[in-house]
Structure formats: structure tokens, C-alpha cells
Amino acid sequence: MLVRAIGLGKTFRGPDGGPIPVLDGVDVEVKPGEFVAVAGPSGSGKSTLLNLLGLLEAADRGEIWLDDVCVSRLSRRAQCPVRGRSIGYVFQSFLLIAGLTALENVLLAARYVGRSRSDAQPAALALMERLGVAHRSGHYPSQLSGGEQQRVAYCRAVLNGPALVLADEPTGNLDESHAAVILSELRGLCRERGASVILVTHRADAAALADRTLRLRAGRLESGGGEGTT
Amino acid sequence: MVGIARLLPKNYLFTILGIAVGVSGLVALGAMAERITRFIDGGDRFVLGQISVAGEGMGMGTGFTAGGLLRASKIEQIAQVPGVAAVQAQVMLPLNPTTSQFLTLTQELILGVDPAVPMSNRQFRELPVKSGRFLRTNDRGVVVVGADFAAGRKLGVGRRIELAAGRTFEVVGVLDKTLTAPDRFAIVPLDDARDLWLRRDPLLVQVFAGGAGGMARRDLNTGAAVAWADGVDADDLARRIQAGVPGVNVTIPGELSRLLRQSTAFFSALLFGIGVLGLVIGGLSLSNTVTAAVFERIRDFGIKRALGATDLQLLREILGEALGVSISGGALGVGLALAIGTLVDARVLRDGQQLFLFSPRLLVFAIAFSVILGGLAATYATLRIVRLSPAEAIRRGT
Numbered sequence: 086m087l088v089r090a091i092g093l094g095k096t097f098r099g100p101d102g103g104p105i106p107v108l109d110g111v112d113v114e115v116k117p118g119e120f121v122a123v124a125g126p127s128g129s130g131k132s133t134l135l136n137l138l139g140l141l142e143a144a145d146r147g148e149i150w151l152d153d154v155c156v157s158r159l160s161r162r163a164q165c166p167v168r169g170r171s172i173g174y175v176f177q178s179f180l181l182i183a184g185l186t187a188l189e190n191v192l193l194a195a196r197y198v199g200r201s202r203s204d205a206q207p208a209a210l211a212l213m214e215r216l217g218v219a220h221r222s223g224h225y226p227s228q229l230s231g232g233e234q235q236r237v238a239y240c241r242a243v244l245n246g247p248a249l250v251l252a253d254e255p256t257g258n259l260d261e262s263h264a265a266v267i268l269s270e271l272r273g274l275c276r277e278r279g280a281s282v283i284l285v286t287h288r289a290d291a292a293a294l295a296d297r298t299l300r301l302r303a304g305r306l307e308s309g310g311g312e313g314t315t
Numbered sequence: 316m317v318g319i320a321r322l323l324p325k326n327y328l329f330t331i332l333g334i335a336v337g338v339s340g341l342v343a344l345g346a347m348a349e350r351i352t353r354f355i356d357g358g359d360r361f362v363l364g365q366i367s368v369a370g371e372g373m374g375m376g377t378g379f380t381a382g383g384l385l386r387a388s389k390i391e392q393i394a395q396v397p398g399v400a401a402v403q404a405q406v407m408l409p410l411n412p413t414t415s416q417f418l419t420l421t422q423e424l425i426l427g428v429d430p431a432v433p434m435s436n437r438q439f440r441e442l443p444v445k446s447g448r449f450l451r452t453n454d455r456g457v458v459v460v461g462a463d464f465a466a467g468r469k470l471g472v473g474r475r476i477e478l479a480a481g482r483t484f485e486v487v488g489v490l491d492k493t494l495t496a497p498d499r500f501a502i503v504p505l506d507d508a509r510d511l512w513l514r515r516d517p518l519l520v521q522v523f524a525g526g527a528g529g530m531a532r533r534d535l536n537t538g539a540a541v542a543w544a545d546g547v548d549a550d551d552l553a554r555r556i557q558a559g560v561p562g563v564n565v566t567i568p569g570e571l572s573r574l575l576r577q578s579t580a581f582f583s584a585l586l587f588g589i590g591v592l593g594l595v596i597g598g599l600s601l602s603n604t605v606t607a608a609v610f611e612r613i614r615d616f617g618i619k620r621a622l623g624a625t626d627l628q629l630l631r632e633i634l635g636e637a638l639g640v641s642i643s644g645g646a647l648g649v650g651l652a653l654a655i656g657t658l659v660d661a662r663v664l665r666d667g668q669q670l671f672l673f674s675p676r677l678l679v680f681a682i683a684f685s686v687i688l689g690g691l692a693a694t695y696a697t698l699r700i701v702r703l704s705p706a707e708a709i710r711r712g713t
Binding site: 136139141142143161162165166167168169170174178180182183184193194196197198241 | 614615618619620621622623624625626628704705706707709713
């Protein structure tokens with residue numbers, strides 16, 4: 086999927102009501118099958134950029150295009166199936182639902198796009214098997230280690246075969262071996278399935294896996310940030 | 316319940332308990348209000364079911380037949396008034412003359428009736444007998460007691476009770492609970508009631524023994540209950556009796572009902588207050604609990620929206636959960652109130668009292684109330700949440 090962001094801007098309000106500009110005029114283009122890392126200091130707008138691209142938050146300015154559809158202009162309702170079918174998210178804090186088992190968390194992705202449980206469950210279990218968490222399918226998140234939770238969250242993100250996967254510091258809470266599994270999976274998504282992956286990371290080794298790295302500073306892309314680094 | 320429990324997230328336990336506490340308060344207050352309402356309505360139905368007639372003057376009678384002696388000749392005259400279907404002579408006495416008059420709504424009464432004459436009250440053609448039997452023609456020395464009267468004294472069929480010094484009666488029947496005046500009655504044959512009256516009133520004995528006015532034993536009536544023929548207007552008939560039979564006090568059913576309502580206006584206001592209080596306490600507790608439970612899961616809803624859930628899907632999901640939680644909490648609350656009410660009533664029943672009346676309409680209302688309010692609270696909370704972006708919902712819930 087060709088992802089294009091044109092002139093993205095976002096401003097939050099501070100506790101005193103004053104404006105806090107987070108992103109200002111950011112242009113991004115990610116080609117199908119491309120693995121792009123986003124790096125930058127804390128507060129530079131990396132996560133906000135990912136949230137805007139994933140339609141988790143509305144931009145104040147600019148447009149977001151997925152292929153030839155300007156998804157940022159779609160209605161709230163019309164954006165829901167785009168999020169459900171075309172975009173997968175992997176968050177740093179996993180964001181699993183505590184009251185659901187690991188398998189139910191994975192299957193949640195299928196529920197909102199109209200996939201039946203009978204259709205989705207074999208695929209979910211196969212994914213979990215590949216990630217080494219199938220034996221934990223009946224466990225609740227609190228009964229899983231951090232690495233297992235992230236692998237479950239990854240399964241949920243890719244269950245519907247999204248063309249765009251957004252990963253926000255997915256290895257931030259993991260040890261080296263678990264981080265390697267997740268990064269390898271993300272890399273594989275691009276190579277094997279042609280998905281576009283945008284990875285926010287502080288880790289140099291993670292960024293090194295990417296086709297190129299975008300560097301954000303104070304809400305703006307640094308010049309030359311769109312150039313390939315690997 | 317198992318099916319519903321399966322649908323609910325595990326962390327809803329405290330929500331259900333919170334709702335149960337609110338609903339149990341609502342049901343308990345409602346049950347007390349129902350109890351008082353039934354009592355007042357029962358009195359109203361009673362006075363609207365018969366025309367009560369007493370002799371002119373003050374007398375020592377009590378209850379609905381308070382007044383002077385109602386002589387047999389007057390009863391015969393009343394029976395001749397067109398529209399009268401039947402007249403039942405009665406003797407109504409306070410069980411304990413020294414205290415009964417202070418608590419007119421709950422006083423214990425001895426009622427003497429002639430079992431050969433059908434009950435004249437249209438609302439109480441037959442008093443429901445729980446055990447034993449009602450009075451029969453030619454019975455003497457026996458009594459049928461109301462439910463509270465029996466419970467307060469642990470009376471059952473076959474037991475004996477002293478209704479006047481040296482005069483005991485065998486209990487032949489215990490009435491079912493009516494939740495109104497007859498619950499505190501001791502009903503005896505008319506002639507026995509006349510004996511009790513004479514034992515208690517030395518002045519009456521002297522007058523009677525002196526043969527004043529040619530009085531006979533059958534003239535010893537504190538009043539009479541008059542039944543009207545079908546199609547006759549009771550209030551009109553009462554006025555015709557008053558006009559056509561001199562020397563009697565006739566209560567107009569409609570007016571008596573109005574007076575009764577006025578005298579119980581305080582209780583009506585109290586009931587209204589209890590009802591409003593119950594609704595406010597129960598309603599606030601329930602809606603607050605459901606709303607808080609939904610807001611507590613704001614992060615989950617943010618995640619679900621990130622996974623593609625529409626507003627409608629979320630609303631349907633939350634409403635389904637709210638329904639399950641509200642029904643579970645409501646049912647548990649009803650059960651809790653029933654348990655507490657039953658325990659309390661078991662304690663106060665020893666004193667012949669009943670504090671709670673868990674009517675079916677109250678229980679249905681409580682469940683419906685919790686479901687509707689739970690649904691509204693969940694809808695309100697959901698509409699607040701879906702206004703947020705998924706990212707904002709996740710941020711707020713983390």
C-alpha cells in the first residue's frame with residue numbers, strides 16, 4: 086500500500102489551555118513493501134505521527150492518502166473499516182484487554198471487520214503457533230510475560246493481513262531475544278507479504294533493519310530524513 | 316445466569332455488587348412503602364365495601380361502629396329501607412381498652428358477628444382462612460384470629476386465649492394475612508361478644524339489669540354493617556338510611572373514604588418521600604456504578620476502536636454488557652432485599668408485625684428500573700467515550 090502524508094500538522098492544548106505544536110508540515114511517503122523507521126528524541130512527535138497515519142487521531146492540518154483514497158477526509162464511520170482491514174498496530178505497552186484471553190485478544194481484530202470466529206480462529210492459532218504463544222492461548226494477559234504479550238499483540242495486529250503495519254516502540258519493553266523475534270517478523274511482513282511497515286524506535290539495531298529512517302525533531306522532519314540509510 | 320456470566324468481563328464483579336446494593340435499598344424501601352400502601356388501601360376498600368351504622372351518641376364501641384347502642388328495632392328498620400340487601404349486627408370492642416384507642420390504625424379489636432348472616436362487606440365477602448375454619452352458626456366460646464394477632468401470641472388452631480378476665484376461647488381458625496385491619500382481629504360469635512362487652516362495662520350491666528327502656532340482649536350491638544343491593548349507589552342509600560331511620564349514626568362510605576384518606580395523608584406523603592428517596596438512592600447508585608464501570612474501561616474501548624470497531628458496534632457491545640450487569644445486579648439486589656426483609660420480618664413477626672411487602676409489581680419494577688437505568692447510564696458513558704479519538708481514549712485509560 087502506498088502511504089502518503091502531506092503537510093501533516095497537529096497541535097495539542099496544554100494544561101493552561103495554551104497550544105503545544107507537536108507536528109508541523111510533515112510530508113511522508115512509504116511505498117508498498119517498504120520498511121521505514123522513524124527516529125528522534127522524546128517529544129519530537131514520533132508517536133503522534135504514527136497515530137495520525139493510523140487514523141487514531143485526526144490531524145489539524147494536512148492529508149493522509151492510502152493508495153488513491155484520502156482517508157483523512159473520510160467520515161468517522163468510514164474510517165473504522167480502514168483501521169480494521171488495512172492498518173495493524175503494535176504498541177509499546179501491548180494494549181491487550183485484561184478481561185480476554187490471549188486467543189480472544191487476537192480474535193478481537195476479526196470481530197470488527199465482520200470475519201466469523203470459525204474463519205478467523207484457525208488463522209489466529211496458526212499465527213500464535215508461529216510466534217510460539219499458541220500454548221498460552223487460554224491465558225489472560227496478566228498471566229503472560231512481556232515478550233509473550235507483545236507476540237500476542239503482534240498476532241492481533243496482523244491477523245487481518247493489513248497492508249500497513251504501524252509499530253510504536255514495539256521492542257521498548259522487551260529483552261534482546263524477544264525484541265529480535267518481533268523485529269524479524271516486521272521485516273518479514275515487508276518481504277513476504279509486501280506490507281508497508283512504519284516503525285518508531287530508539288534502538289539503532291532496529292532502525293538498521295529498516296529500508297530508510299526518518300528523523301523527527303521538534304515536530305519537523307530533518308532535512309534529508311527521507312533518504313535511505315540502509 | 317451462567318450464560319450471562321460468561322458474557323461479562325471478569326472485572327464486573329464489583330460493579331454487579333455495587334448495583335445490587337443500590338437495588339436492594341430501592342427494593343427494601345419500596346417493600347416498606349408497599350406494606351403501608353396495602354394497609355391504607357385495605358382500610359379504604361373496607362369502608363367502601365359497606366355502610367357502617369352505629370347507635371346515636373358516643374358509647375364505648377370502637378372501630379367502624381363507634382357510637383351508642385344500636386338496638387335491634389333500629390336494625391330491623393334499616394333492613395326495610397329500599398336498596399338494603401342485608402344488615403349484620405356487630406359488636407366491636409377494643410381488646411385492650413386502656414391502650415387500643417391510642418393507636419387507632421393498628422389497634423387489636425374483638426369483633427362479634429352472627430355467622431348465620433352473610434358478611435355484609437362487598438370487599439370482604441369471606442375472610443380468608445389460613446388454617447382451621449371460620450365461625451359457624453351456633454358456635455360459642457370459639458374465636459377466629461387474624462394473622463398478626465395469632466403470630467404475636469403464637470396462637471394456632473386448638474389453642475386457647477383469654478379475651479376477658481376468666482373467659483377463655485378456643486381458637487378454631489387463623490386468618491390468612493390481609494395486610495390490613497382484620498390481621499389484628501379476634502372474631503367471636505355475636506353472643507360471646509355481647510358477654511365480653513357486659514363484663515367490661517359495669518355501667519352497661521347496671522343499665523341492662525335495670526331493664527331501662529325495655530332493652531333485651533339482642534339490643535346489645537355497637538353497630539351494624541349494611542350491604543346494598545346491586546346497582547344501588549351506596550352513598551345515596553346511606554343518606555336515605557340516615558334520613559329514614561332516626562337515632563342512628565350512618566357513615567357515608569364515600570365520605571368516610573375521603574376522611575380516611577385525609578387522616579392517612581401523612582402516611583401518603585411519607586410513602587411518596589420513601590419512594591422518591593428509594594428511586595434517587597437506588598438510581599444514583601446504579602447509574603453511577605454502571606457509568607464508572609464503563610469509564611473504567613475507556614482504554615479497552617480505545618483499543619477496540621483502533622481495531623476498527625464502529626460507534627454502533629461499541630454501543631451494542633456495551634449495552635449488552637450493561638444489560639447483563641444490570642440484570643445480574645438487579646436480581647442479586649432483589650435477592651439481597653428479600654433475604655434482609657425476610658430476616659427482619661421473622662424477627663418483628665413475633666410482635667405481630669410485618670414491615671415489608673415484596674409485591675410482584677415491586678420486584679418487576681426493580682428489575683426493569685435497573686435494566687433501563689443501566690442501559691441509559693451505559694449509553695451516556697458510551698456516547699461520551701466515542702466522542703474521543705481512539706488515541707485519546709487509550710491515553711486517558713492508561
